[in-house]
Amino acid sequence: MVRFVELAPEGGGPHDEQLRGRRIPRPAWLTRARCLALVAVIVGAFLAGDGTSLVRSAVQPIAAAAPAPAAGYVYADRGHCPLTVSCEVRRARMDLWGSYNQLFPDTDTIGSNLWYAPATGTVYHQELDAIGASGDTIILIQQRISGPEIPFGPTLDRTLRPPHHVLVSARRGPWLVTAALYSSRGARLPVMAALAWVATSPLPG
Secondary structure (H helix, E strand, O other): OOOOOOOOOOOOOOOHHHHOOOOOOOOHHHHHHHHHHHHHHHHHHHHHHHHHHHHHHHHOOOOOOOOOOOOOOOEOOOOOOEOOOOOEEEOOOHHHHHHHHHHOOOEEEEEEEEEEEOOOOEEEEEEEEEEEOOOOEEEEEEEEOOOOOOOEEEEEEEOOOOOOEEEEEEEEOOEEEEEEEEOOOOOOOOHHHHHHHHHHOOOOO
């Protein structure tokens, strides 16, 4: 505790009588300084006593929330099957190849794949990739999707500026059927063949 003492000149002075028995007022800045010092002491004692617990409480990991149940199929990055289904991959079905050969005669295939569950025989995804004589790319896809089976299409979406790209799609039962066409060097795209394939290609069981 700090005490302040008023010192009078030796031998007394003209105001000695006024100082005797009179309480000296405390400056306002002194009150604020004492409050700040008290706060500093309390915080310092707390940090010195349990500083590690303070740090731990600030960085405690937040438990990850349980994933919400997903509606329909949830597809993993590793493939085209639901997360809970173990799938295998093989070559696309012959009926898909037949419909492709009939509608896209002047093209060459690049590859194909089919994703299915051996336990049930269910097909989830089927794709065939090809390239045209002018270098245009053709990607034919049949993807099983969940949700209400509301049919639509075929619909056609086209980019406005060259190189032109076309996407033809339709919903047929549980299947989303698409034909993506990518132009190269302004080549004419087989749009009519894509429309026919999306509407009539045989679907996996």
